[in-house]
Structure formats: C-alpha cells, structure tokens
Amino acid sequence: MNIVAAAQEDYPEILAVWEASVRATHDFLTEDNIQFFKPLILKEYLPAVDLYCAKDETGRIHGFLGVAEQNIEMLFLAPESRGRGLGKLLVNFAVAELGSVRVDVNEQNPSAAGFYEHMGFTVVRRSSVDGQGQPFPLLHMELRK
Template identity: 65%
Template sequence: MKHQIESVEEAAYPEIVAVWEASVTATHDFLTPEDIAFFKPLILNEYLKAVELSCIKDSDGHIIGFMGIAERKVEMLFIHPESRGMGIGKTLLGYAIREKGVNAVDVNEQNPQAVGFYLHAGFKVVSRSATDGMGKPFPILSMEL
C-alpha cells in the first residue's frame, strides 16, 4: 500500500497529540507517566506550532503517523503503535530527505528502536548530550546524514 503524505492543520493537533502519546507510551519506557503528562501540553501548545507537520492517515482518515520538521531537521516523527512496521516512518523520512532537504535529527539515546531506525536510514551519530533540550536527564544523540 502506498502511503499518502498530507499536511496537518491546527484542528488536527489533538489527534496528533493522541498519536504522540500512544507512540511514546509504547516506545519510551524511560519516561514516567508524569514525564509524559509534563510534555503533552508543551507538544500541543508550543512544539507543533514550531514545525512543518506532515502525516499519513489510514483508510478511515485517522492519523497513524506524523512528522515535524524545521530547518532541514526532523524534530519529531511518531507512529501509532498499532501501525508500526508498515513503512510509515520510512515513507515520512524519505519524503523529508527528498522533498525537504532534511539531513539531521536528534534522538533519545534511551530509545534504541529509533536510533536503529535512523542508523538504518543512513544517519550517523555526530554528538551526544547528557540531557535533553529542557535539561532533563534524557541523553540525546545528534545524528546527520
């Protein structure tokens, strides 16, 4: 099945956040429910507005994966856990590289599936930070093509 990439309107932000929360809960086992609750309003009210959002929907029109990019960098890429393994992340990343000139991403070091995904796509680790952008103790790997 060929996945259709669509832009995301602000009205879809709650659905985007629901996909984010499901994905993070399934893949970021280093985050506590309190961490997720901390980030959720930031995602909804600040982070989504700071990126160019693209998504893929299922046959019923529900968002099953999305990506946010800014200045040639993937800032977020999340797939609903029920839709993982279907090539959605690969499709979104390929689009970002081909159409948007993306060549960088920061990844949580504690999310080995994501690190492996980007390594497989040709990214290499160029630096490491012991904390995330908010100073929380979640190491970040900066990766570039």
C-alpha cells in the first residue's frame, strides 16, 4: 500500500470510499445526513485539507487521510480494508510526516475513539455538537506526549 498525495481526479473515488465507510461505521447518521454531507465533502472539505490516499499496486484507493493545521480532519477506510493495519499506517503517516497531534472523533463512533486511544491519543474535551452545529457530539483528542 502506498500513501500518495491525492489529486482532484481522485475525488470521485475518495467520495465513494467516504460513503461506504460512513455507511459501515456511522450508524447514528440517517440517509438525509449522508446526502447532506456528500456535496460538502466533495466541494468544500476535500479541497480544504492536505489530502492523501492509500492506494494499492493497481491504483485503487483503500483509504484516505485529510490533515489541516496539525489536526487529522478526516480518515476513512473502505469497509473491506478495515482491520488490516491501514488506519494505523495512515495515522502514523499523519503524525510522523505531517506533524498531526489532534483529531476530533464522533462520540457516537466508539470504535474510532478506541482506535485513536490505541494510537496514543487522549480525550482533552468534548463538544455537544459537530462543526456544523449538528447534534453529533465530538471528542477532541490530542496525542499524548
């Protein structure tokens, strides 16, 4: 698996990975929520971060990572690629190569919070709503020194 900078041509496949990942892991989101976020992901969120893809030898994207200002803003894996060390690979890349020290995690996604805790992050505070003011509480986590 190679981690490479994403190009705009990768966006449709990245969006497909995002949607499949969200459907597999974010059971607190409704179909309306997913449809609300899709255009935002594509048109606003992807261009706003330093974006990297994990691609196999055929060029297929198995996961992606977005970082801004030392914050992991997004990390999503294709469902069939979970549990194979890819998330760890992407987080280690974010920390070692991009200087990431923070991540926000949906509180309603305990497996993600547990993953980041395993990777050395700890909860430093909680917000009752997400960045859009939606009722999806966030755990603000920082890498332990």
